[in-house]
Amino acid sequence: MRLAALLIMLALGLVPTLSHAASTLDTVKARGVLRCGTENDTPGSGAPDSNGVLQGIDIEYCRAIAAAVFGDASKVTFIHTSTLNRFSVLQSGDVDVLIRETTLLFSRDTQIGLIFANTIMYDAQGALVAAKTGAKSLADLDGASICVFPGSNSELNIADYFQSHGLKYTPISIDNADALRRSFFEGRCDVFTGDRLMLSSNRSIAKTPTDYVVLPDLLAKSPLGPMVRQGDDQWLNIVKWVVNVTFLAEEKKITKANVDSARTSTDPEVKRMLGGTPGMSKQLGLNDDWAYQVIKQIGNYAEIYDRTLGDGSSLKLPRGLNKLWSDGGLLYSPPFL
Amino acid sequence: MANRRTQAILAQVLGAVALVAIAILLTTTLIGNLARLNLTTGFEFLWRPAGMKIGESVFPLAPSDSFAWAVVAAILNTIRVAVAGIVLATIIGTAIGIMRLSSNPLLRGVTTVYVEVFRNTPLLLQILFWSAILLKLPAIRQAISLGDWAFLSQRGLQLPSLMLHAGVALWPGAIAAILCGIAAFLLARRRNRAAAIALGVLAAILALLVVWSAQGAVGVERPVRKLFGFTGGFTLTPEFCALLAGLTAYTAAFIAEIVRGGILAIPSGQWEAARSLGLRNGAILRHIVLPQALRVILPAMTSQYVGLVKNSSLAVAIGYPDLFWAISTAINVTGHAVEGVALMMVCYLVLTLGTSGAMNTWYSRMIRRGAR
Numbered sequence: 001m002r003l004a005a006l007l008i009m010l011a012l013g014l015v016p017t018l019s020h021a022a023s024t025l026d027t028v029k030a031r032g033v034l035r036c037g038t039e040n041d042t043p044g045s046g047a048p049d050s051n052g053v054l055q056g057i058d059i060e061y062c063r064a065i066a067a068a069v070f071g072d073a074s075k076v077t078f079i080h081t082s083t084l085n086r087f088s089v090l091q092s093g094d095v096d097v098l099i100r101e102t103t104l105l106f107s108r109d110t111q112i113g114l115i116f117a118n119t120i121m122y123d124a125q126g127a128l129v130a131a132k133t134g135a136k137s138l139a140d141l142d143g144a145s146i147c148v149f150p151g152s153n154s155e156l157n158i159a160d161y162f163q164s165h166g167l168k169y170t171p172i173s174i175d176n177a178d179a180l181r182r183s184f185f186e187g188r189c190d191v192f193t194g195d196r197l198m199l200s201s202n203r204s205i206a207k208t209p210t211d212y213v214v215l216p217d218l219l220a221k222s223p224l225g226p227m228v229r230q231g232d233d234q235w236l237n238i239v240k241w242v243v244n245v246t247f248l249a250e251e252k253k254i255t256k257a258n259v260d261s262a263r264t265s266t267d268p269e270v271k272r273m274l275g276g277t278p279g280m281s282k283q284l285g286l287n288d289d290w291a292y293q294v295i296k297q298i299g300n301y302a303e304i305y306d307r308t309l310g311d312g313s314s315l316k317l318p319r320g321l322n323k324l325w326s327d328g329g330l331l332y333s334p335p336f337l
Numbered sequence: 338m339a340n341r342r343t344q345a346i347l348a349q350v351l352g353a354v355a356l357v358a359i360a361i362l363l364t365t366t367l368i369g370n371l372a373r374l375n376l377t378t379g380f381e382f383l384w385r386p387a388g389m390k391i392g393e394s395v396f397p398l399a400p401s402d403s404f405a406w407a408v409v410a411a412i413l414n415t416i417r418v419a420v421a422g423i424v425l426a427t428i429i430g431t432a433i434g435i436m437r438l439s440s441n442p443l444l445r446g447v448t449t450v451y452v453e454v455f456r457n458t459p460l461l462l463q464i465l466f467w468s469a470i471l472l473k474l475p476a477i478r479q480a481i482s483l484g485d486w487a488f489l490s491q492r493g494l495q496l497p498s499l500m501l502h503a504g505v506a507l508w509p510g511a512i513a514a515i516l517c518g519i520a521a522f523l524l525a526r527r528r529n530r531a532a533a534i535a536l537g538v539l540a541a542i543l544a545l546l547v548v549w550s551a552q553g554a555v556g557v558e559r560p561v562r563k564l565f566g567f568t569g570g571f572t573l574t575p576e577f578c579a580l581l582a583g584l585t586a587y588t589a590a591f592i593a594e595i596v597r598g599g600i601l602a603i604p605s606g607q608w609e610a611a612r613s614l615g616l617r618n619g620a621i622l623r624h625i626v627l628p629q630a631l632r633v634i635l636p637a638m639t640s641q642y643v644g645l646v647k648n649s650s651l652a653v654a655i656g657y658p659d660l661f662w663a664i665s666t667a668i669n670v671t672g673h674a675v676e677g678v679a680l681m682m683v684c685y686l687v688l689t690l691g692t693s694g695a696m697n698t699w700y701s702r703m704i705r706r707g708a709r
Contacts, residue, residue, distance in 0.1 A: 084669045091374055091672070112672030113375035133565075144565040145492065150662065151669030156388040159400035170566065171390050172576070174656035175665070183656070186472040188491050188575065190565050230375045 024228070024235035025285045028069055028096050036062035037081045037095035041177040044201040044308060044315045045101045046078070054078055057308040058099040061120060061226060061243065064298040065097060068242050068290040073297040083149040084175040087112055090227060097239055098227040101197055103153050117226045117239040121197065122321040122330050125154050125219040128192040128199040131211050138217045142167045147180050147189035149173060154194045157220040195222045200315045234285055241284070245273060245291040247333035249300035251324055256299040259292060273336040301331060367675065382671040389666060391658045393574055404667045411663030412684055418577060418659070419646045422584040426645065429585060430592025435622065437597050448593070455590035461651050464583035468655040471575040480562065488560055488567065491575065495560035498571035514543035576657035580649065588645045595637045599630035631703065639696040643689045660684055
């Protein structure tokens with residue numbers, strides 16, 4: 001009898017409240033720190049520098065969101081995620097936002113309870129091979145062993161490519177960047193396939209980077225961007241507009257250095273963006289100066305790209321499609337009005 | 338008396354109701370929470386095309402096959418490495434367990450070091466160690482070749498395979514020949530000489546017929562080196578070998594101790610009695626000590642075998658496509674974490690309960706036979 005009563009009480013205690021959960025913004029503010037799902041083993045996306053501080057484009061955008069929410073870019077906890085656990089970490093609420101060179105796909109946007117904000121890098125899936133193989137194209141690699149992350153869209157694309165070209169391959173997939181890279185560098189795989197950002201990153205940390213070449217083949221488009229949970233439009237808007245203002249700041253030539261003087265700009269859009277119209281961001285749940293804080297502490301897109309992927313980094317990736325629309329690229333922020 | 342019984346029944350019923358209530362509450366909460374996260378529940382995702390390719394599988398599998406087929410292939414991979422691991426660990430473990438009791442100090446010392454090293458370091462570390470060693474094998478262009486019949490390289494061990502080009506007609510003949518052979522052997526052991534000879538002759542005739550009709554139909558296929566891999570033949574991949582080596586070496590260390598314990602549990606009077614009958618040490622071990630020790634050894638072996646099956650999930654660390662790997666990937670692609678984990682638990686339970694069930698059946702049969 002007593003046991004049964006105990007069990008019922010235990011059951012009632014175990015049941016979490018079904019009531020509507022608090023908004024992500026309220027949760028983040030109450031916690032006082034943003035929890036960002038990133039990766040800490042891929043230079044360019046996220047990896048520690050010589051001082052042990054994480055650097056990379058995905059890391060920068062986490063910091064930018066913290067700057068917008070708290071006015072302090074340092075209020076972030078970075079949670080390392082792998083390709084296999086990244087979505088469940090976000091679904092379960094362990095992180096507030098996932099910024100981890102994740103490719104926007106129809107299925108990921110619709111079927112797993114998550115949604116993408118906007119693209120922060122237009123990438124493409126490619127193939128990295130050892131220069132000594134002499135391969136000029138993926139089509140030269142019949143019978144090759146291919147390193148690929150399990151559960152990545154690259155895994156699906158490479159299967160499609162080899163099937164449609166009537167070629168054979170053996171996939172090697174390990175859910176750990178270091179282990180998979182070791183397999184490639186030791187020669188277990190002939191090819192490493194994935195987004196070119198990640199391939200350049202792998203190449204940059206090879207013992208002799210010139211021993212490896214990224215093939216010209218483009219297997220698939222790969223728009224990379226932040227993801228949040230579905231059903232919280234306010235939080236989705238925050239992430240989306242933090243990205244947009246970095247585009248807009250580049251377009252308006254506002255940098256980390258000149259953002260203070262830009263607050264008194266004669267351009268009405270710049271003034272609005274930097275907090276000149278009090279109350280404009282009230283519905284977003286942020287302070288009027290949130291965009292100012294983002295640019296002041298992180299910078300515009302050009303500055304972020306240069307530091308993490310471009311000439312200021314070890315990857316030296318050309319901007320390619322990641323130029324402003326006005327320069328012939330794809331970056332385009334809607335007006336701040 | 339009756340009162341107490343009613344009370345007891347009432348408590349049982351209330352307990353059962355409480356358990357069911359808990360199960361219902363937890364399930365509805367789960368479904369509610371998943372719906373709040375815009376996640377659907379159900380197993381229909383298993384019938385969607387997996388899209389991914391599995392590195393190695395027992396049967397041919399295309400990326401367009403469903404997740405269900407991928408999971409089946411992965412279960413077979415788990416079974417493959419587990420069965421090989423159990424067989425090898427038993428053989429090696431038994432040999433080492435016996436050698437640990439040897440009077441030769443060198444043999445005793447080496448096997449003691451083996452047991453202490455492999456028993457006292459984490460299995461994951463051992464698997465990564467074997468994997469790292471296998472990565473150091475020569476590249477495919479410098480593959481070690483055994484007269485072009487077998488190759489050893491980073492791509493694994495390539496062996497020639499037996500190819501049957503003829504139709505199924507060959508198989509019944511071959512199977513019948515083998516069965517006759519086994520029957521002849523068993524009859525010979527039971528000293529039924531005439532029948533044994535008759536069956537043996539029949540087996541030989543059948544075998545000759547099979548070989549004769551199979552001329553040109555049975556061939557040995559050699560592995561052929563291509564630029565990036567091998568075609569033909571049979572491949573043991575480095576991932577499979579590393580996992581198998583890790584599981585075998587680790588479990589064999591435990592089995593060695595179980596075997597040693599089992600042998601030591603047999604009273605020394607048994608040895609002395611056998612020796613006084615003039616039996617040699619090897620014969621005593623085989624015919625007198627080991628059969629008795631088996632009763633002590635078997636139950637402890639069962640948990641080692643079950644442990645090996647479960648430990649095979651460490652495959653994920655080196656990229657061997659086992660059950661754990663395949664379902665983790667399916668979860669990531671489809672978002673069905675709860676169903677995936679449940680499916681994984683059911684699969685492992687079936688495998689481990691099957692293993693311990695088989696061992697228990699064997700054990701109780703042996704006890705019954707012994708009691709007779």
